[in-house]
Amino acid sequence: MITSSANARVKQVMNLTKKAKARNVNGLFVAEGLRMFKEIPADRIDSVFVSESFLKDETHKKLLSEVNYEVVSDDVFKVMSDTQTPQGILAIVRQYAYKEEDLLAAPGPSFLMILENIQDPGNLGTILRAGEGAGITGVLMSDTTADVYNPKVIRSTMGSVFRVPFVYTEDLTASLKALKAGGVRLYAAHLDGRNNYEKEDYTVDTGFLVGNEANGLTDETAALADAYVKIPMKGKVESLNAAVAASVLMFEAARQRRM
Known part of the structure; x- marks a missing residue:
């Protein structure tokens, strides 16, 4: 001992x-x-x-x-x-050693969460956990996103970290352009969204872009989205916690795919 x-x-x-x-x-x-x-x-x-x-x-x-x-x-x-x-x-x-192509390897339309500079370990872990529940095929992260192997992230995933493929990219712009070239339609959660989130079609190859808790997506990343979507709010609330917003989007896509 x-x-x-x-x-x-x-x-x-x-x-x-x-x-x-x-x-x-x-x-x-x-x-x-x-x-x-x-x-x-x-x-x-x-x-x-x-x-x-x-x-x-x-x-x-x-x-x-x-x-x-x-x-x-x-x-x-x-x-x-x-x-x-x-x-x-x-x-x-x-540790795992996934590649970007592993995020697209599951049968059926791809369903990705794409995270830029998410910093809170609890948010990152919750997104992985909710993502598994919604059926995502993987998570793509900028290299400025929190470490997925941080103990707080690991605990927040409640085991999903062992089942959901994830990849960090040093060049998020290049990775997004490659996804778009491969037919993945990108949606940015953005206050300037033209449509409410439930108005879009997520039954095709889909990627949701979610940005930093305080600053949202960078202009460069947001510009690569095929469409901006917004989550309508009542009261004086302007935006949601990153993990909550991601969950709303993921489960709408899951609902559409069930239909």
Whole structure:
């Protein structure tokens, strides 16, 4: 059992939790909590750590019956954990290596979320989670968007990060032009939208552009949209949270495709 926070393995977990550079260099990330652990594909698990208290539950022991794991003291696990109330289990997981063509590989019309400079980890995680529920085929992100492997993002996805393809692009403009050339119709969530969002046809190859929480889409990116769409508001509300707006659009597309 590991009883010191100076242990090299403990330090590795802490580095992966706190530093995007460490995650990228090593191709690893940390997924914490019982529900998240159950969602991880077996072939993605690099290593597993559990607290001494976690093993006192017989159901937990059964869950780990076919898994190699390391036990750490409760105090050390608290140091390793990124949460205020640790559940006693976390895994180091191998990162994914999707390509842009993977976002278009699913059968049927493509259905993409395209994110520019989304900064809030909770928003990014929620978009992935809602996106899986709506049936998106993938997420394309500018390289200025928050790190999808940030522990807060991972928790917010509730497991969707293991199932929804996602790609960062260093040149969002070039990526969008390639999508348009391939027949994907791009819609920008924009205050200058001509039509309310439900008036457009999303049953074809579709990509929704959603911008930064404070500033929205850059002019350069918005100019590449085939159409601007708006979500009508009542009261004095001018706009919605990025994840909420994205969800409204995604589930309208899902509704149309069900019809």
